[in-house]
Amino acid sequence: MITRSVTVEDIDDLYLMWNSHINASALYRRALREEMAVRDVDPHEFRMLLERAREQGYTLDEIADKTNRYADLQSLVEESQGQRTAGNTTHD
Structure with missing residues (x-):
């Protein structure tokens, strides 16, 4: 697996700190799947x-x-x- 750099804004970082149970990698993959769906x-x-x-x-x-x-x-x-x-x- 390749690790990519992703820009995280301060509000994103703070929200993830507050909610450490959230899997940021899963959010990233979900966003990519949504982009794939847009492109069929x-x-x-x-x-x-x-x-x-x-x-x-x-x-x-x-x-x-x-x-x-x-x-x-x-x-x-x-x-x-x-x-x-x-x-x-x-x-x-």
Whole structure:
């Protein structure tokens, strides 16, 4: 897992201090899921595509370098799957 920097305003920080039971990481992930929903990205399908790309041998950095949106990730996985399938066929 990669840790990212997030700007926290003083009011956010104080509120989290008062409510230490709140999981700030969960709030962040929830906000990202809301952004995904706005863009019609299903997080379960997204996770599956990422896992498939990794199974195909791509690292997270390589995926980020080769893609910059959900549709690119779909294409990357489909192209790689097609190349693997084509490479496994034999001609008599």
